[in-house]
Amino acid sequence: MTTVNRQVRLAKRPVGRPDDSTWEITSEPIPEPSDGEFTVKVDYVSLDPAMRGWLDDVKSYVPPVAIGEVMRTHAVGRVVASKNAKFPEGQLVSGQFGVQEYALSDGRGALAVDESLAPAPTWLGALGFPGMTAYFGLTDVGRLEKGDTVLISGAAGAVGSIAGQIAKLKGATVIGVAGGPEKCAWLTEDLGFDAAIDYKSESVGKALRAAAPDGIDIYFDNVGGEILDAALARLRKNARVALCGAISGYNATDPQPGPSRYLSLLVNRASMTGFIVFDYLDRFPEGMEAMSEWIRAGEIVTREQVETGGVEAFGRTLNLLFDGANTGKLVLKIS
Missing domain, CATH: 3.40.50.720 (NAD(P)-binding Rossmann-like Domain)
Incomplete structure (x- = not known):
């Protein structure tokens, strides 16, 4: 089993369209959880147009991604080591895990994923x-x-x-x-x-x-x-x-x-x-309940365009959004 965690980090702020020089792929040891934490093996990461705005050093609704920081994104993965009773080993979870192969979480903002309702990529789209x-x-x-x-x-x-x-x-x-x-x-x-x-x-x-x-x-x-x-x-x-x-x-x-x-x-x-x-985080249960019912009833059609290639493919895949080359939710398979 690998002991290395590969990550996509912001190397420099893009002027216009991001390119290969925008990103750096780094490696570090897979993080080990302390009390209250768990380690996730990331399966899929979300790609969204808003991510482009996070690369600029300007005032916005969230701080910009810092130079050298792991690129921020929502992701779905499986818990592989845990010292958090709410998220046992084997549990599929979603959260702000970033563009990397493994992530450490204390559970804040994380959500247990119900695979019987929809597959993992859907939890980054209609259920995300x-x-x-x-x-x-x-x-x-x-x-x-x-x-x-x-x-x-x-x-x-x-x-x-x-x-x-x-x-x-x-x-x-x-x-x-x-x-x-x-x-x-x-x-x-x-x-x-x-x-x-x-x-x-x-x-x-x-x-x-x-x-x-x-x-x-x-x-x-x-x-x-x-x-x-x-x-x-x-x-x-x-x-x-x-x-x-x-x-x-x-x-x-x-x-x-x-x-x-x-x-x-x-x-x-x-x-x-x-x-x-x-701004609606406290009302997510309301939205999730409605969306789940529509999906169960077959009243909402979900479509995820899943790209492959792991962390190396992140920059290319992100630019598909700006080329209009995606249909439905754009997702990158990491593992």
């Missing part, structure tokens, strides 16, 4: 932070109501694909924006979206006017940029915009301009609210 982001972004920030018309950008991603399905379950008309015919077909044929707009081949503004001639009640924004402007132009009275992310500008080297259609918020007495899923 992306699923909770979709749930609270719609129900709390978006104040979703039956009969609403909902527009979702980045709709074929980890958050957007779940958000659209929740909206349909709650009786909304759902329009997704995604890149490419295969993703758009997946949204309408497999996930039940009412319409899908391919931003790579058609005008989002024109297609949105056709798909939602009376306007939209909720815009769940994952991308920002021109698509945000197109959505603002179609708001109905008392519409709600939930700002989840702005992946279109994450690798930009210059400050990105704000939306030019912002006066639509005034005219339509609409609201635009940013939110962070970490």
Whole structure:
């Protein structure tokens, strides 16, 4: 059995798109647990657009990853050594374990994973932070109501694909924006979206006017940029915009301009609210219960794109997000 733990650490802060020079792969002994701790053999790590923001040394909702620090991420793995009665050896767990082969935890923020409900990668997607982001972004920030018309950008991603399905379950008309015919077909044929707009081949503004001639009640924004402007132009009275992310500008080297259609918020007495899923940690049991029931009933379709290659493949896999090359939740298999 190996005694070495390989880790991905931040070597330098990227300017624009991360590349090989951004990362360093290091090795150290596998950590041994002290009283109250346990050691996890990491099986899968989550890759999320927000990780790009954590690389910049700017004020944000969490501190930036420090130079030389193991890259922060949520992960799923199995306990291989334990001095914590709540997490015995053999237990599958999820937590903020970082991009490494083994992690040491004191149990704070860790969650025992029920493999009978869903496989391990799903606990990084629909049953992880992306699923909770979709749930609270719609129900709390978006104040979703039956009969609403909902527009979702980045709709074929980890958050957007779940958000659209929740909206349909709650009786909304759902329009997704995604890149490419295969993703758009997946949204309408497999996930039940009412319409899908391919931003790579058609005008989002024109297609949105056709798909939602009376306007939209909720815009769940994952991308920002021109698509945000197109959505603002179609708001109905008392519409709600939930700002989840702005992946279109994450690798930009210059400050990105704000939306030019912002006066639509005034005219339509609409609201635009940013939110962070970490603000809802105390309400996760509510979201987890709802998501678990939908998955058990087969009412939520989950999809994880699992890449292989271990820690060496982390940088390449992360950039798939910014190439639009993933469908559903992007996960990297470590072990």
